[in-house]
Amino acid sequence: MMKPLVLLVDDEAPFVETMTKRLSKRDLKIIAAFSGEEALEILNKNRNTDVVILDVKMPGMNGIETLEQIRKQFPLMEVIMLTGHATVESAIEGMKLGAFDYLMKPCEIEQLMAKVQEAAKKKRDHEEKIREARVREALSAHGLE
């Protein structure tokens, strides 16, 4: 599998910097945003993003609002919510809105990596199914199947 492209979104700059450094050493390509608004801009320019790691609690556009926009604009991307104890309810709401999963902060890097790999695989499998369906459709349109 090609290295998954992952966008990390969190308003705490030191957290983003530390995680970006640590995750870059792993088998993925990571880009970062510090707000929901910035995340949407970056996703518009990086439409091949596989997974978004999304903080729930952010000033301006919060994690849930950002999630709703991502689902609407980039429905194939998978989203993992990051939450503190105070915002678990929001993470649950996120799951109902189609988030792949959620993790509690502070999260272990191994656990986060495992979730990211799972989410990336789900997204790639989904894309593969869509490709297959398109091929089948094209064949049948030409009376070949």
Ligand SMILES: [Mg+2]
């Ligand atoms: Mg936050």
